Amino acid sequence: MDEDEKNRIHKHKMEKRKEFQDELVKNNNKTKELLIVYTGTGKGKSTAAFGTVLRSLGHGYKVGIVQFIKGAWQTGEQSALSKFDNLVTYEVTGEGFTWNTQDRERDIAKACNAWEIAEKMLADDSYKLVLLDELNIVLRYDYLPLNKVLSVLEKRKMHTIVTGRNAKPELLEIADLVTEMKMVKHPFREQGIKAQQGIEF
Amino acid sequence: MDEDEKNRIHKHKMEKRKEFQDELVKNNNKTKELLIVYTGTGKGKSTAAFGTVLRSLGHGYKVGIVQFIKGAWQTGEQSALSKFDNLVTYEVTGEGFTWNTQDRERDIAKACNAWEIAEKMLADDSYKLVLLDELNIVLRYDYLPLNKVLSVLEKRKMHTIVTGRNAKPELLEIADLVTEMKMVKHPFREQGIKAQQGIEF
Numbered sequence: 582m583d584e585d586e587k588n589r590i591h592k593h594k595m596e597k598r599k600e601f602q603d604e605l606v607k608n609n610n611k612t613k614e615l616l617i618v619y620t621g622t623g624k625g626k627s628t629a630a631f632g633t634v635l636r637s638l639g640h641g642y643k644v645g646i647v648q649f650i651k652g653a654w655q656t657g658e659q660s661a662l663s664k665f666d667n668l669v670t671y672e673v674t675g676e677g678f679t680w681n682t683q684d685r686e687r688d689i690a691k692a693c694n695a696w697e698i699a700e701k702m703l704a705d706d707s708y709k710l711v712l713l714d715e716l717n718i719v720l721r722y723d724y725l726p727l728n729k730v731l732s733v734l735e736k737r738k739m740h741t742i743v744t745g746r747n748a749k750p751e752l753l754e755i756a757d758l759v760t761e762m763k764m765v766k767h768p769f770r771e772q773g774i775k776a777q778q779g780i781e782f
Numbered sequence: 783m784d785e786d787e788k789n790r791i792h793k794h795k796m797e798k799r800k801e802f803q804d805e806l807v808k809n810n811n812k813t814k815e816l817l818i819v820y821t822g823t824g825k826g827k828s829t830a831a832f833g834t835v836l837r838s839l840g841h842g843y844k845v846g847i848v849q850f851i852k853g854a855w856q857t858g859e860q861s862a863l864s865k866f867d868n869l870v871t872y873e874v875t876g877e878g879f880t881w882n883t884q885d886r887e888r889d890i891a892k893a894c895n896a897w898e899i900a901e902k903m904l905a906d907d908s909y910k911l912v913l914l915d916e917l918n919i920v921l922r923y924d925y926l927p928l929n930k931v932l933s934v935l936e937k938r939k940m941h942t943i944v945t946g947r948n949a950k951p952e953l954l955e956i957a958d959l960v961t962e963m964k965m966v967k968h969p970f971r972e973q974g975i976k977a978q979q980g981i982e983f
Contacts (some may be wrong), residue, residue, distance in 0.1 A: 588885075591884075591886035595881045609974045609975060611974050612975065626915075628834055632826075632828075633981060636980060636981075637858065638862060641838055641861075657840035658836075661839060680796045708817075709901055712789065729946045740875075740980065740981050757973065758967055760825050760966060762826070762962075763962040766954070766957060768814065768959050774958070775813060778911055
């Protein structure tokens with residue numbers, strides 16, 4: 582097949598594709614406050630959430646963030662967020678990963694405290710986006726009553742993102758958009774490479 | 783099992799986990815300029831890349847971005863990036879998705895032009911991170927010679943992120959970190975919901 586032939590076939594295929602895309606866009610005309618879940622064992626869950634937060638801030642929207650596990654975000658994120666001080670409410674309530682604290686009762690108390698803050702945000706429609714970072718971890722360990730969390734999420738008034746591995750099936754059930762970040766290759770485990778500034782924190 | 787028993791078992795489990803984590807961190811002491819690929823059909827690929835860009839900018843690192851498909855990032859991203867004007871070089875070279883242009887020759891010319899810019903960035907070690915957004919799309923249509931792209935990527939001097947569906951197996955082969963964003967639930971297709979400002983653009 583020569584180049585002209587390739588070009589002609591490409592044009593035909595793309596015309597059909599455009600018809601399909603246009604139809605899709607025409608039919609998809611509803612708006613909805615989305616519940617978005619990023620889960621799975623791969624990298625990029627909190628990073629995609631952070632990217633969405635910055636996108637919203639870029640539009641001048643008010644964003645609330647509750648971090649259920651301290652330490653997931655560090656100086657890089659905080660410095661970027663500080664450029665939007667007037668728009669972002671950022672609460673870090675947890676105390677690090679559970680293997681660092683090793684204290685279940687204290688972890689539960691912190692999770693409840695974080696959830697109280699989250700609940701207030703989720704009821705305040707001045708926020709256009711609320712991020713509940715690593716909420717899945719806390720739910721996985723049953724540190725919060727799942728039914729209560731789900732019922733608050735169902736009543737929320739804004740786009741909401743939940744991150745963390747091992748999302749509960751009941752959460753996926755009520756979510757609008759779910760992406761599983763699947764680990765295909767990971768330099769930590771396989772190559773002995775440490776977490777590097779600017780990439781992982 | 784009562785709460786005391788649960789707390790005791792938890793503590794024991796987390797002590798073991800901490801030993802494992804500490805060992806992992808101790809053994810993982812290498813640094814490397816990572817080649818990161820975000821692929822798959824799920825949402826969050828470019829968003830996770832954008833999140834990593836903002837994290838790096840937050841550290842004061844210089845970042846280069848080449849967008850191989852125009853339109854993937856819009857006002858939200860651009861406004862966030864503009865807060866770091868002195869650190870970020872942002873080149874948009876493509877002309878929209880291939881079903882919009884419908885012109886294969888023109889798409890190829892644009893891809894080559896974008897790649898020239900990318901190649902210069904990848905040779906300039908003042909950049910700490912280079913993002914090649916939607917490069918996978920261009921490679922998938924064979925608009926660029928794969929071997930040439932791979933050899934430049936192997937010689938690059940900084941962390942590099944490549945996004946887009948249908949990543950070539952040869953690219954995954956040389957990558958350090960690969961996450962497949964797997965679509966579990968998507969509101970466009972299933973619920974007739976349109977792309978919304980602050981979430982998707």
